[in-house]
Amino acid sequence: MRAVTWQGRHKISVETVPDPEIVNPRDAIIRVTSTAICGSDLHLYDGYIPGMRAGDIVGHEFMGEVVETGACSTLKRGQRVVIPFTISCGQCFFCEKQQYSACDNSNPSETRDASELMMGHAMGAAFGYAHLTGGYAGGQAEYVRIPYSDVGPVVIPDDLADDDVLFLSDILPTGWQAAVNADIEPGDTVAVWGCGPVGLFTIQSALLLGAGRVIAIDHFPTRLALAKKYGAEILDYTQVDVREALAEMTGGIGPDACIDCVGMESHGFTVDNILDQVKVKMLSSTERIHALRQAILACRKGGRLSIPGVYGGFADKFPLGQLMEKGLTVKSGQTHVQRYSGELLDMIRDGKFDTVSLISHHAPLEDAADMYRHWHDEQNLYTKIVLKPGLEKGAITARQEMEHA
Amino acid sequence: MSRHKTDLTDPLLLAAAGAGIAALATGAALWQRRRQARQAGEYEPIATDAPHWTLDKASDRALFGKSLLVNRPRAELYAAWTPERFPEFMENVVAVDDLGDDVSQWTIKAPAGREVTLVNRITERVPDQSIYWQSTPASDIANSGEVRFTDAPAGRGTFVSLILAYDPPAGEVGRLAAKLLQREPEVQARRDLHRFKQLMETGEVTSNASPSARSAESPAEPHI
Numbered sequence: 346m347r348a349v350t351w352q353g354r355h356k357i358s359v360e361t362v363p364d365p366e367i368v369n370p371r372d373a374i375i376r377v378t379s380t381a382i383c384g385s386d387l388h389l390y391d392g393y394i395p396g397m398r399a400g401d402i403v404g405h406e407f408m409g410e411v412v413e414t415g416a417c418s419t420l421k422r423g424q425r426v427v428i429p430f431t432i433s434c435g436q437c438f439f440c441e442k443q444q445y446s447a448c449d450n451s452n453p454s455e456t457r458d459a460s461e462l463m464m465g466h467a468m469g470a471a472f473g474y475a476h477l478t479g480g481y482a483g484g485q486a487e488y489v490r491i492p493y494s495d496v497g498p499v500v501i502p503d504d505l506a507d508d509d510v511l512f513l514s515d516i517l518p519t520g521w522q523a524a525v526n527a528d529i530e531p532g533d534t535v536a537v538w539g540c541g542p543v544g545l546f547t548i549q550s551a552l553l554l555g556a557g558r559v560i561a562i563d564h565f566p567t568r569l570a571l572a573k574k575y576g577a578e579i580l581d582y583t584q585v586d587v588r589e590a591l592a593e594m595t596g597g598i599g600p601d602a603c604i605d606c607v608g609m610e611s612h613g614f615t616v617d618n619i620l621d622q623v624k625v626k627m628l629s630s631t632e633r634i635h636a637l638r639q640a641i642l643a644c645r646k647g648g649r650l651s652i653p654g655v656y657g658g659f660a661d662k663f664p665l666g667q668l669m670e671k672g673l674t675v676k677s678g679q680t681h682v683q684r685y686s687g688e689l690l691d692m693i694r695d696g697k698f699d700t701v702s703l704i705s706h707h708a709p710l711e712d713a714a715d716m717y718r719h720w721h722d723e724q725n726l727y728t729k730i731v732l733k734p735g736l737e738k739g740a741i742t743a744r745q746e747m748e749h750a
Numbered sequence: 751m752s753r754h755k756t757d758l759t760d761p762l763l764l765a766a767a768g769a770g771i772a773a774l775a776t777g778a779a780l781w782q783r784r785r786q787a788r789q790a791g792e793y794e795p796i797a798t799d800a801p802h803w804t805l806d807k808a809s810d811r812a813l814f815g816k817s818l819l820v821n822r823p824r825a826e827l828y829a830a831w832t833p834e835r836f837p838e839f840m841e842n843v844v845a846v847d848d849l850g851d852d853v854s855q856w857t858i859k860a861p862a863g864r865e866v867t868l869v870n871r872i873t874e875r876v877p878d879q880s881i882y883w884q885s886t887p888a889s890d891i892a893n894s895g896e897v898r899f900t901d902a903p904a905g906r907g908t909f910v911s912l913i914l915a916y917d918p919p920a921g922e923v924g925r926l927a928a929k930l931l932q933r934e935p936e937v938q939a940r941r942d943l944h945r946f947k948q949l950m951e952t953g954e955v956t957s958n959a960s961p962s963a964r965s966a967e968s969p970a971e972p973h974i
Contacts, residue, residue, distance in 0.1 A: 368970055
């Protein structure tokens with residue numbers, strides 16, 4: 346089959362590789378019909394995630410059709426399914442608590458040692474994301490082996506299109522959990538750093554969960570325009586001092602909840618961020634936490650801080666005293682996708698989310714290398730890319746009606 | 751490939767740097783513990799609740815202990831811990847032969863493609879709680895141990911503890927070499943215990959077997 350592979354920093358190639366096989370009774374194999382490139386795929390692309398090996402198949406946002414099932418799978422051939430990016434057994438202590446991304450069985454015994462050394466405990470597994478999280482092949486491919494297929498996959502009714510439901514795999518539940526973790530009270534003001542796909546779903550989720558106002562922060566005009574379309578007030582950090590603007594918009598007390606949808610590769614031409622970039626280059630740190638620092642300083646006293654943005658290791662100049670003295674509550678973590686799949690599918694059917702208008706491009710799987718480059722270099726124009734296996738190379742469709750592009 | 755060797759953000763380099771920092775930190779922590787232990791020498795030591803295999807000690811024998819939470823009832827796990835099922839989750843065990851009188855002979859993969867034979871006698875069984883064993887003089891490696899099953903609090907299942915003491919062949923140097931080759935008993939035991947947990951909780955041993963663009967790998971075999 347054809348698959349998108351990581352070959353090194355800024356090196357992505359589409360290769361012919363062996364087809365996956367059923368190895369355990371609960372497995373299934375799906376034929377991929379749609380697969381998206383995620384913001385966190387850029388962390389792999391930029392080489393910030395340790396434990397990648399040349400030849401790894403990437404991709405963790407995907408859906409498709411069941412083509413083969415193991416003896417204990419509950420899926421049927423021909424069913425359309427969306428696959429959660431987290432691999433979860435459903436039966437360990439963590440899965441029973443619905444903390445699916447902390448699954449204690451999905452990271453195999455061979456790969457969990459390194460993960461445990463680095464994090465204190467071995468992380469749960471994910472598709473297409475480094476060997477610290479299991480070393481499973483990803484979904485930017487024609488076929489994928491799905492372990493524990495009786496627990497994760499969400500069966501999709503025929504009347505919903507791929508674009509309507511594809512993001513149930515990661516970014517929609519991630520945005521939803523980010524808002525849930527902000528413990529929003531009716532009428533709250535919620536500030537969201539980053540208007541990438543996760544930030545855009547966080548904005549929609551925060552409003553659905555009762556926020557009175559959502560204030561979104563970014564600097565790409567197209568992404569800010571989408572944030573406004575979804576109901577947020579917007580700030581361009583190249584135009585204002587974000588903390589001053591937030592304070593002035595909230596009578597001086599600051600937002601009740603702050604959500605960092607940026608993660609480890611924060612942008613911005615500020616002193617702390619430039620220092621972070623230098624340190625990361627010199628390997629004395631892995632994180633650029635400018636957005637997170639700003640969120641902690643901006644948040645109201647006794648407020649809530651939610652961190653869906655991905656971080657990988659140690660950070661510098663973390664405002665710990667500010668966090669403690671202001672009495673902030675912090676919630677974070679990879680997404681417990683399986684916990685939210687059912688209710689979010691119902692909400693999509695009820696038209697509560699706009700899952701489609703953030704997609705800027707549909708492209709053939711064969712064009713993946715070009716698409717990674719665009720996704721990395723042209724974040725204003727490329728707001729979300731969906732790859733389609735089987736399409737002929739070059740058959741790219743861009744959404745033209747994008748305002749403010 | 752060589753182009754990437756010079757790249758400062760190469761993930762392997764990053765991992766190596768991380769490992770270096772971790773090693774330094776471990777060294778510093780050990781030094782600090784020794785220093786504290788020396789200071790504590792001025793006082794009468796107090797008995798604590800730490801499992802005995804986690805305490806600092808001076809012994810020629812390598813002592814290893816590992817506990818895991820398994821989300822199944824204690825009696826079910828005790829019943830499943832039988833030589834017939836060992837090959838399902840003990841990767842380095844080639845065969846377990848019953849010699850009668852509670853003595854069994856274990857053939858185990860060792861470094862450099864060799865095999866080691868252990869001859870162990872079960873010395874005590876406490877139903878649903880513990881199994882103790884001790885090697886016989888015929889064993890290639892002198893060893894003793896216990897597998898212990900205790901109820902986890904709040905209905906969480908069972909703590910399964912594997913406690914193992916053995917004389918490392920070729921002493922500490924041999925032990926380090928085995929560790930590098932991932933055939934060291936501690937590494938084996940820890941991974942086997944995880945596989946036991948996977949098997950008992952999910953009904954199968956977890957595998958990341960899947961395709962890659964590395965020609966040496968099979969999509970049906972697990973990989974590191």
